[in-house]
Amino acid sequence: MIRLGKYRHYKGKEYVVIGEAKHSETLEEVIVYKALYGAEDIWVRPKNMFKDTVIIDGKEILRFEYIGE
Numbered sequence: 001m002i003r004l005g006k007y008r009h010y011k012g013k014e015y016v017v018i019g020e021a022k023h024s025e026t027l028e029e030v031i032v033y034k035a036l037y038g039a040e041d042i043w044v045r046p047k048n049m050f051k052d053t054v055i056i057d058g059k060e061i062l063r064f065e066y067i068g069e
Contacts, residue, residue: 002031002047005069010054010061013037020047 007015014036021030021044029047034040053060 002051003066006036006067007033007064008067010056010063010065014067015043015064018042 002017002020004017004019007017009015015033016036017031017033019032021032022028023030030044031047031050032042032044033050034042050064052063054063055061
């Protein structure tokens, strides 16, 4: 289970995770999250990708970093 609350994407924008879900065809676990900017769009991303790391300037960092509730 992923922590609900605010996350910062490695590119700087903030989102709030509102839940987890499963793809209706594949049963793949996805994270449901809402942008905290602009039109506040709602997005989904595979759970393993959401929790993954990225390499930026040779440094490994979290794709989404938890920043609170």
